[in-house]
Amino acid sequence: MLEKLDRIPTRQDIVETQELIFEFLHYTPVMTSESLNDISGAELFFKCENFQKIGAFKMRGAASAAVRLTEAELERGLATHSSGNHAQAVARAARLLGVPAYIVMPENAPATKIAATEGYGANIIFCAATIEAREKTLEEVVRQTGATFIHPYDDYNVIAGQATCARELLQDVEELDTIIAPVGGGGLLSGTALSTRYWSPSTKVIGAEPAAVDDAWRSLQSGQIETNATTDTIADGLRTNLGEKTFGIIQMHVDDIITVSEAAIIEAMRLVWERMKIIIEPSCAVPLAAVLQNRERFEAEKVGIILTGGNVDLSKLPF
Amino acid sequence: MLEKLDRIPTRQDIVETQELIFEFLHYTPVMTSESLNDISGAELFFKCENFQKIGAFKMRGAASAAVRLTEAELERGLATHSSGNHAQAVARAARLLGVPAYIVMPENAPATKIAATEGYGANIIFCAATIEAREKTLEEVVRQTGATFIHPYDDYNVIAGQATCARELLQDVEELDTIIAPVGGGGLLSGTALSTRYWSPSTKVIGAEPAAVDDAWRSLQSGQIETNATTDTIADGLRTNLGEKTFGIIQMHVDDIITVSEAAIIEAMRLVWERMKIIIEPSCAVPLAAVLQNRERFEAEKVGIILTGGNVDLSKLPF
Numbered sequence: 001m002l003e004k005l006d007r008i009p010t011r012q013d014i015v016e017t018q019e020l021i022f023e024f025l026h027y028t029p030v031m032t033s034e035s036l037n038d039i040s041g042a043e044l045f046f047k048c049e050n051f052q053k054i055g056a057f058k059m060r061g062a063a064s065a066a067v068r069l070t071e072a073e074l075e076r077g078l079a080t081h082s083s084g085n086h087a088q089a090v091a092r093a094a095r096l097l098g099v100p101a102y103i104v105m106p107e108n109a110p111a112t113k114i115a116a117t118e119g120y121g122a123n124i125i126f127c128a129a130t131i132e133a134r135e136k137t138l139e140e141v142v143r144q145t146g147a148t149f150i151h152p153y154d155d156y157n158v159i160a161g162q163a164t165c166a167r168e169l170l171q172d173v174e175e176l177d178t179i180i181a182p183v184g185g186g187g188l189l190s191g192t193a194l195s196t197r198y199w200s201p202s203t204k205v206i207g208a209e210p211a212a213v214d215d216a217w218r219s220l221q222s223g224q225i226e227t228n229a230t231t232d233t234i235a236d237g238l239r240t241n242l243g244e245k246t247f248g249i250i251q252m253h254v255d256d257i258i259t260v261s262e263a264a265i266i267e268a269m270r271l272v273w274e275r276m277k278i279i280i281e282p283s284c285a286v287p288l289a290a291v292l293q294n295r296e297r298f299e300a301e302k303v304g305i306i307l308t309g310g311n312v313d314l315s316k317l318p319f
Numbered sequence: 320m321l322e323k324l325d326r327i328p329t330r331q332d333i334v335e336t337q338e339l340i341f342e343f344l345h346y347t348p349v350m351t352s353e354s355l356n357d358i359s360g361a362e363l364f365f366k367c368e369n370f371q372k373i374g375a376f377k378m379r380g381a382a383s384a385a386v387r388l389t390e391a392e393l394e395r396g397l398a399t400h401s402s403g404n405h406a407q408a409v410a411r412a413a414r415l416l417g418v419p420a421y422i423v424m425p426e427n428a429p430a431t432k433i434a435a436t437e438g439y440g441a442n443i444i445f446c447a448a449t450i451e452a453r454e455k456t457l458e459e460v461v462r463q464t465g466a467t468f469i470h471p472y473d474d475y476n477v478i479a480g481q482a483t484c485a486r487e488l489l490q491d492v493e494e495l496d497t498i499i500a501p502v503g504g505g506g507l508l509s510g511t512a513l514s515t516r517y518w519s520p521s522t523k524v525i526g527a528e529p530a531a532v533d534d535a536w537r538s539l540q541s542g543q544i545e546t547n548a549t550t551d552t553i554a555d556g557l558r559t560n561l562g563e564k565t566f567g568i569i570q571m572h573v574d575d576i577i578t579v580s581e582a583a584i585i586e587a588m589r590l591v592w593e594r595m596k597i598i599i600e601p602s603c604a605v606p607l608a609a610v611l612q613n614r615e616r617f618e619a620e621k622v623g624i625i626l627t628g629g630n631v632d633l634s635k636l637p638f
Contacts, residue, residue, distance in 0.1 A: 277629035
């Protein structure tokens with residue numbers, strides 16, 4: 001068992017995490033597409049976390065946090081609030097470890113997400129669809145059960161897990177000029193930035209987010225965590241704001257944030273579906289949209305793109 | 320250059336074909352899915368021809384026929400009639416060989432298919448949407464240009480190319496109990512049957528087709544090539560009837576044909592999209608539907624499934 005991290009993960013922390021969570025994960029492939037290279041003018045390498053267990057990179061962070069708990073902590077179980085991929089990741093980690101999971105979900109969560117999380121044997125606790133209700137309900141669950149709360153992103157243990165994704169990409173593809181990850185709460189982007197600084201320091205690290213929720217871009221400008229007045233974007237995984245820990249790492253190690261329009265996100269998503277024949281969530285299409293909207297900037301570069309997940313409601317497609 | 324084949328391809332023919340067409344192709348991956356194994360009760364191995372060049376296995380047969388032409392024949396170009404994947408395959412083979420392609424298409428062909436084929440630099444010749452007009456127009460094109468007609472399936476050179484797909488699957492996965500391929504004109508199924516007999520003779524070979532166009536099943540029963548009164552199935556790649564050459568091989572080497580309902584096809588397609596996060600055409604979903612509808616028959620078997628292609632019109636999905 002590893003110590004819980006209360007500091008920015010080091011190179012050694014990430015290596016150890018990679019070894020420890022290996023059995024919870026797929027080693028996901030890196031795909032390329034001649035057709036998308038032609039369209040973008042860049043040489044693109046897609047790290048396919050849509051093929052990851054539970055269909056998203058979130059499995060990495062949840063596993064990384066879970067395996068650091070003591071036996072006594074584990075027995076009391078894992079808890080979180082999420083209606084998305086993090087819920088399934090925590091539920092699956094708990095199932096593999098043979099311990100209970102308690103997932104707080106808003107009562108208006110999509111039936112498919114509820115079913116998927118229940119499919120991993122988790123206990124679902126519903127609450128009103130407000131941030132306040134969610135936090136209060138989670139607190140109550142933790143108080144009653146003694147379960148450990150696994151934060152979706154603002155936790156160095158989770159960040160160390162997400163960092164293993166870029167680590168694998170850098171192991172598989174040498175001399176990338178740029179790595180782009182989408183940014184919501186910043187867990188993936190901060191982990192990506194750490195692994196890139198440790199193993200490929202000359203590679204630029206860029207975050208991509210919808211212009212409609214450009215809080216990360218504004219946060220880098222202002223030097224403090226900004227919020228969004230509205231969260232009206234198709235990229236539902238990226239509506240969250242940064243946390244203290246993720247923001248600190250992003251400020252230090254991320255070169256730039258690029259924002260993209262909703263139309264560009266849908267177009268990039270469609271291109272990946274049509275040309276690469278793989279299913280990605282709208283949130284994953286944001287980095288490719290950033291490349292396509294800035295053709296000259298990435299011309300002839302080797303660009304690594306993290307495709308974060310593939311959990312899409314097929315009955316609600318944007319095309 | 321290899322000789323043109325005027326007999327059933329031998330083991331050696333298929334090996335030579337594989338070497339010769341290698342540069343036209345992707346070596347496609349074999350994917351597995353714990354989730355679909357759970358649902359089916361079998362151990363499934365999916366040969367992902369949806370990731371093949373032009374998005375379908377048809378690239379194999381077209382390349383195999385093209386590379387056997389003489390210099391003089393090649394100079395005059397390649398011709399075919401098709402509004403589907405075979406059109407793109409012939410067009411791409413011609414482009415890579417630096418020779419003209421003439422593709423006869425019905426005037427009501429989908430705009431996306433026309434654009435994709437034009438994208439490979441082919442000359443498109445439109446005709447009325449009847450079999451008679453199509454054949455007459457093709458004849459005229461061949462007469463005027465001297466181009467060589469590449470049949471979509473009833474050609475031993477094409478069959479030798481399609482056979483390389485199962486050959487790769489058998490190289491990558493040992494001791495399959497069963498291989499299932501969809502059957503339309505029978506090019507893929509007859510090639511699959513040959514490779515399986517040559518390299519894994521104890522593996523059963525099964526064809527799968529929509530119940531709505533069960534001509535292959537009826538042909539095996541009656542001992543002669545049957546046709547369909549209507550072709551009303553979502554599996555648009557499987558509406559064709561068998562040819563003399565493909566039927567001969569199928570009679571000899573295919574163990575069974577399984578027919579499936581339209582609802583089962585759509586359900587299997589949806590499962591692959593949702594669980595495997597990859598895009599497949601309705602035609603590809605037919606073998607999985609056959610497994611799911613016959614759970615006891617395939618229970619605990621190792622089953623190879625050829626996913627034939629991923630060219631789908633995203634604006635016309637069945638879910």
